Amino acid sequence: MSLESILAQFRDPDAARALAAAIRTRSTRPARLMEFCGGHTHAILRFGIPSLLPETVDLRSGPGCPVCVTAAGDLDRAIALAQVPDVILTTFGDMIRVPGSRLSLAQAKAQGADVRVVYSPLDALRIAQETPARPVIFLGVGFETTAPMVASTVLAAEAAGVRNFTVFSTHKLTPPATRAILAAGEVALDGIIGPGHVTTVIGAAAWRFLPQEYAIPCAIAGFEPLDLLRAILSLVEMVEQGRADVTNTYARSVRLEGNAPALAALERVFEVADVEWRGFGVVPASGLALREAYARFDAARAFPVDVPPAKELPGCRCGEVLRGVLLPTECALFARVCTPQNPTGPCMVSAEGACAAYYRYGERI
Amino acid sequence: MCLGIPGKVIEIDDTPLMRMGKVDFGGIVREVCLGYVPEVELGDYVIVHAGFAISQLDETEAFETIRLMQEVGMLGEEATPV
Ligand code: SF4
Numbered sequence: 313m314s315l316e317s318i319l320a321q322f323r324d325p326d327a328a329r330a331l332a333a334a335i336r337t338r339s340t341r342p343a344r345l346m347e348f349c350g351g352h353t354h355a356i357l358r359f360g361i362p363s364l365l366p367e368t369v370d371l372r373s374g375p376g377c378p379v380c381v382t383a384a385g386d387l388d389r390a391i392a393l394a395q396v397p398d399v400i401l402t403t404f405g406d407m408i409r410v411p412g413s414r415l416s417l418a419q420a421k422a423q424g425a426d427v428r429v430v431y432s433p434l435d436a437l438r439i440a441q442e443t444p445a446r447p448v449i450f451l452g453v454g455f456e457t458t459a460p461m462v463a464s465t466v467l468a469a470e471a472a473g474v475r476n477f478t479v480f481s482t483h484k485l486t487p488p489a490t491r492a493i494l495a496a497g498e499v500a501l502d503g504i505i506g507p508g509h510v511t512t513v514i515g516a517a518a519w520r521f522l523p524q525e526y527a528i529p530c531a532i533a534g535f536e537p538l539d540l541l542r543a544i545l546s547l548v549e550m551v552e553q554g555r556a557d558v559t560n561t562y563a564r565s566v567r568l569e570g571n572a573p574a575l576a577a578l579e580r581v582f583e584v585a586d587v588e589w590r591g592f593g594v595v596p597a598s599g600l601a602l603r604e605a606y607a608r609f610d611a612a613r614a615f616p617v618d619v620p621p622a623k624e625l626p627g628c629r630c631g632e633v634l635r636g637v638l639l640p641t642e643c644a645l646f647a648r649v650c651t652p653q654n655p656t657g658p659c660m661v662s663a664e665g666a667c668a669a670y671y672r673y674g675e676r677i
Numbered sequence: 678m679c680l681g682i683p684g685k686v687i688e689i690d691d692t693p694l695m696r697m698g699k700v701d702f703g704g705i706v707r708e709v710c711l712g713y714v715p716e717v718e719l720g721d722y723v724i725v726h727a728g729f730a731i732s733q734l735d736e737t738e739a740f741e742t743i744r745l746m747q748e749v750g751m752l753g754e755e756a757t758p759v
Contacts, residue, residue, distance in 0.1 A: 315722055315736055316703070319683060321743045330746075351679055376679070404727075432728025434710065454727075457679040461729045464695070464712060471694055509679040512724065512732045516759045535681075538746070557758035564738040565681070565724050568759055571731055574713045664679075 322536035323359075331541040332364035335548055343551045344370040344500060345544065346636050348490060349507035350377035350664025351535055357673035359537040361544075369544065372499065372636040373669070375489045375589065376507055378454045379406045379662040380634055383588040384622035386482045387412045390451045392617040393480055394425040399615070400443065402436035403451035405429045410658045413623040433465040433479075440469070440477035449611045452481045457509045459483040459600050460574035463581035466602070466609045478611035481600055484587060486510050487518060488598035492589075494526050499636045503547035505540070506532035508562045513578075515570025516560045523556035534562035581606050590658070591631030628657035633666050640667040647671060681724040683734055684709075686717055700725055 321327070347353055353373040356362065362371060375381050391412050394401035401417070408417045408429060421427040430436050433450050440448035452462040462479055469477045486507060494501065506519050511532045522530045529550035533543035542561040550556060560566050578600070587599025602610040627645050632638035640646050640659065650656035652668055659665035688699035689711060696711040700723060710729045711717055723730035 315685075315734070315739065318736075318739050318743055321746075327746050349679060378679075432710075434728050455679060457681070457726055457731065460713070461710075461727050464710070464729070468694055507679060509681045509724070509726060509731065512681070538742075542742075560759050564735045564742070565732045567732070571713050573715065574729075574731060577713075 322534070322538045324538065328359075328364070328537045328541055331538065331545060335369065335541065335545050336366045338545065338552055339366050339368045339548045341551060342368050342370065343502045343548055344372060345503045345505055345547055346372045346374045346493070346501050347505040347533075348374040348376040348486060349505075349510070350380070350662065350666065350669075351509070352376070352505055352507070352533060352540065353666050354664060354669045355535045355537070356540055357669045359540070360673075361537065361540055364541070365544070369548065372501070373633070373666040374493065374636055375591065375634040376455070376486065377634070377659065377662050377664040377666070378458070378484065379410055380630060380658040380665050381484060381489070381589045381591065382407075382410070382453055382482050382658070383590050384413055384624070385588065385619065388414070388619045388622055389612075389617060390480055391415060391417055391420050392619050393449055393611060393615055394420050394427050396447075396615055396617065398446045400426045400428060400439060400446055400448045401451060402428045402430045402439060402448060404453060406662045406664070407451060407453055409655065409661045411625060411655070413620075433462045434468070437465050437469055437474065437477055440474050441472070444476055447476050447478065447614070449615070450477070450479045452479050452483050455484055455486050455507075455510050456513045456578070459582060460513060460578040463577040466581050466606055467577060469609065470606075478609050478614050479602065480611040481582070481602060482587070483582065483600040484589065485584070485598050485600065487521065488595050489589060489592065490522070492592050492595050492598070493635055494528070496635070501528060501636075502551050504528060504530045505543050505547070506530045506558070508532060508534045508539070508566060511562070511570070512565045513571050513574050516558055516566055516568050518570070519558045523558060527556045529556040529558070531559045532562050532566050534565065591634040625657050630657040630659040630667070633659050640670040641674075643667070647674075679726065681726045681731060683722055683724050686711070686719055686721050686723055689717075689719060700730070
């Protein structure tokens with residue numbers, strides 16, 4: 313059998329039903345599980361997983377949408393950077409339509425700013441090499457999955473002697489945000505579905521603090537229906553047995569120690585910093601800033617911009633959605649005022665946002 | 678943002694700056710940085726995020742997961758702590 317046909321079997325409906333039946337048989341106690349990752353939220357709703365689960369299992373989406381947790385002040389600063397004369401601001405597609413305090417990057421572009429969407433930070437470096445007379449800024453958004461690529465791009469820029477390329481880093485770390493949710497205690501959780509691609513980089517061992525410090529089990533999951541159901545079954549098993557461990561149900565990609573070359577690049581270019589998250593405020597040691605040695609690649613230092621204090625988006629409750637306290641459908645604006653076509657907040661804009669997932673797959677909830 | 682897509686490595690170029698290559702995603706071919714997967718060879722499968730391969734797909738694990746599922750009719754209970 314080819315690997316393609318094996319991968320296709322991770323979506324096999326009969327196998328999914330068998331797994332769901334196993335979960336229903338095993339689950340007797342309430343188990344409120346949080347999927348950290350917004351990609352998981354989308355997969356769970358897209359494949360109709362909640363409809364397969366018993367009432368005892370309650371799934372909550374978490375803060376794992378990088379665009380959503382970007383603080384309004386950081387977005388405002390990125391927009392101000394885009395408006396600096398001659399600057400080309402590059403970023404991932406999702407970021408463009410997020411409303412800032414006054415306008416979005418898309419609106420800044422309509423007013424004349426040069427904002428370009430790229431697939432990879434290496435594309436941004438290429439633009440810098442092709443237009444040496446203009447400053448090219450990459451707006452770095454994302455967790456440990458994405459930050460190493462930005463680090464490697466900075467290292468490539470250094471090696472190639474590129475002088476017009478800088479990065480505005482809003483990169484964030486996932487374990488500190490998980491800690492913040494548990495420490496706040498606003499929502500009682502019985503298990504965490506660990507993010508598959510973040511953990512491919514940081515390694516499954518990085519989640520051992522959950523059982524050790526919080527007595528909460530964690531199952532690392534992939535993004536196919538069988539991956540997710542397997543992780544849920546593993547968590548239900550542990551909840552039933554009163555046991556807390558880290559299990560890895562995505563072993564075809566996730567290793568215990570993570571990806572060493574990616575972590576080395578991240579470590580070389582970035583240092584841990586206190587950063588602000590939408591919905592959380594400032595979380596200690598939860599973000600990545602460029603090290604002093606790479607200061608000349610830091611857009612925040614190269615282009616000091618003054619922005620007025622950020623304004624909240626009126627009526628938007630993304631913060632509570634990101635902390636798992638509120639379901640998107642409990643927001644008064646959901647689907648009435650706020651839609652993917654006309655989003656009020658970032659959780660409705662991003663392809664990983666919980667509000668967008670609930671809107672798109674709502675009929676299956 | 679943390680989207681990762683599996684694909685097959687069909688070309689490897691060890692340029693001095695970065696290990697690059699081409700990856701086939703079911704017919705769509707893209708240039709990908711292979712710097713994080715130094716052990717990958719032609720024909721191997723990788724998971725790609727934002728233009729970088731972040732892991733070599735462990736085929737044995739993938740086959741084993743599906744085999745177990747077919748045998749036992751369920752998965753997850755056997756997921757061992759790490
Ligand atoms: S539905 Fe819209 S307004 Fe409400 S929390 Fe979600 S993004 Fe914000």
